[in-house]
Amino acid sequence: MIERRGKPLMEDQKAVFERCKEFLGVGYNAGDEEWKLLVLGWKAIESPKSDVQMSMKYFSPKKGERSVETGKAVGVVDGSAEEVAAWVMDYCNNERMRIHKEQGNPARIELREKARANEACYATVKKMKFFLDNREFVVRMFWKSEEGKVLINVESIDDEVDYGVELKKVRALTRILWQIEDLPVCGGAKQCRVTLVQQIDAGGVLPTWVMDKKIPEALKCVQEAIDEFRQDEKFDAAELREKAALMRERGQDEVYSKEEERVLEKGKATLAAITSSPDLEVLSSPDPLVTIKATHLDGDKLVTAIGECVIDGEMEELAAFECLKMSREATKFF
Structure with a gap:
């Protein structure tokens, strides 16, 4: 668990956080031209899952740096900022x-x-497809906790x-910032x-199309966090209680x-006509707890049934249950 008070950043960590916060335009005023350059201009890209919004942006490289794409993913996770940050750190x-x-x-x-109190280092060698060599990432991760928010660099x-063992690999570089912010509590969750x-x-040397495919793949860890903490039943129950x-x-x-009044009255009239019909016939039901009856209303060629x-x-x-057509469970079942 990430402590809400957090650990004081070490001197070598402070400068890194300031650089990475530029990714999100944190610390700039919304009217500043520099803020507009950082925050605006993201191009939406197709996300593998609807839970996560993904976008991409090209930043002009600084002197001595290579030209690289920057990807961004945003999603809502069913958990506190500290819990999700702890999961990210537990790589x-x-x-x-x-x-x-x-x-x-x-x-x-x-x-x-x-390892340090608020820092960990990891090495990963990832398999590349086709004729490409494996890519090696050696990184350090450290976090900073603020009020209602955790940043991970x-x-x-x-x-x-x-x-x-001897591994054929190419050293790759990455720079990442996680910003995890608490949302208002919904139904106690x-x-x-x-x-x-x-x-x-x-x-x-990688073709552009390879990197374009790798960006969404690299951002999918936000979806992994959503799946790890998913509490569909809890949130559906809270929404049902609120609507009821x-x-x-x-x-x-x-x-x-x-x-609306006309439609309601028509529905009541139809129900009354069905229940009072002399031709109402009881049908075989697939569920012993449900009684199914059917009839032909006057002038209607279609069968009308009632359960x-x-x-x-x-x-x-x-x-409320009937109205929640877009609940998480209903959407998943669909």
Whole structure:
């Protein structure tokens, strides 16, 4: 768990954080031209999942630097900023090590001899496709906790790593900033907005189309955080309670248009016509708890059916459940 008070940054960490905060335009006034250059001009790119918004931007390289693309991903995670930040820092946990190995990547290790109170160092060798050499990333990660927010910086370091075997690889460089901000509590459940900005210099000579494909892949860790902390049932239950309470407490105060009133009256009339029809026939039901009846209403060629059952719950809760067509569980099932 990341402590809310945080650890005081060491001198070598402070300067790095100031540089990386430029990624997000933090510390600039919205009217400044420099802020506009940093924050505006992001081009939306297709995200593999709808939970995450992705974009890309080209920053002109400084003298002596290579030209690299910068990617950004934004998503909402079901957890506190500190919990999600702790998950980001735990780069070599068992689950992520398993996934890394299943993907065929050669190495992923923590350099524990370099660990500090709010810092950890990691080395990763990632498998590249086709004719390309594997890419090696050696980075240090450290965090800074502020009120309702945690910042995590990742930057490449020059250390040579002994993997115990000879690996054919090219050293790649990266610079990353995670900004994780608490959101208002929803139904007793915590959420935070995660913004990840990343630059990758993959080293060597890579075609532009390869890098364009690698940017979304590098940003997918935001989706991984969303899946790790996902609490669909909890948030759906909170939304249902809120909507049911609205119906219960303010239902009589709602004002409907003439068209809405007409539709409601038509629905009531149809229900009355079905239940009073002399030709109402009981059909075989796939569920023993549900009774299904059907009939032909006057002048209607189509069969009209009605299902009846007894449900354990208040009528407002059932109505709210029916209205939540875009709940997380319903969307996932769809």
